[in-house]
Amino acid sequence: MNFAQMTVSGNVGSDPEIKDVNGTKVANFSVAVNENYTTKSGEKVEKTHWYRIEAWDGSNGKGLVTNVIQPYLKSGTTVFCQGQPLVESYEQDGVKKTSFKLKLAGPGSTFRLGGGKSGGGSAPKADSAPAVDTTPVDDIPF
Numbered sequence: 556m557n558f559a560q561m562t563v564s565g566n567v568g569s570d571p572e573i574k575d576v577n578g579t580k581v582a583n584f585s586v587a588v589n590e591n592y593t594t595k596s597g598e599k600v601e602k603t604h605w606y607r608i609e610a611w612d613g614s615n616g617k618g619l620v621t622n623v624i625q626p627y628l629k630s631g632t633t634v635f636c637q638g639q640p641l642v643e644s645y646e647q648d649g650v651k652k653t654s655f656k657l658k659l660a661g662p663g664s665t666f667r668l669g670g671g672k673s674g675g676g677s678a679p680k681a682d683s684a685p686a687v688d689t690t691p692v693d694d695i696p697f
Contacts, residue, residue, distance in 0.1 A: 561640040561657050563588060563606045567632045571610075571624055580612040580620040586634060608636055611660035619659060619666055633669030 565588035572583045590602045612618040628634070638659040645652055659666055 559640055560637060560663070561655075562635075562637045563608070563657055564635045565589065565606070565633070567628060567630055567634060568605065569630045571628050573620060573625055580618075580625070582608075582610040582620045582624045582628070584608050584610075584624075584628065586636065607654070607656045609641070609656055609658050610666065611658070619664075623666065623668065627668055635665070635667040635669065637665040639663065 563586050565586040568585040568587050570584075574581050574583070584607075586606045586608055588604045588606065590604060591600070593599050610619050610624055612620040636657055636659060638657050641656040641658050643654050643656060645654070658664075
């Protein structure tokens, strides 16, 4: 069996962009993951790494995007995302580049909301969180 999975936990950079693809909602957003360390010389280094996330709704329109991302996900919200890494190649100014994207779709994916950095994006309480359909989407156009 072949298997690839990636985990990203951090803060959402801006409100998600939600599109309709063949009748299925798709949300795209970026997550910032901070890396802080001190070099041997004592210099403090702070870096921010950005990860693009692509989340697909269930096939019946009652999934992750409709029930959680669209109503609750806002800039600054802390999230935990686990899903399939996608490698994309593209050309920019004549230079071939490669980027990674994390795809959330189907039962192999996990998505959890945390609090916000500054009060934004409040998550639903655990006992009132909506059920999320993780039915795999068959009509993904790639």
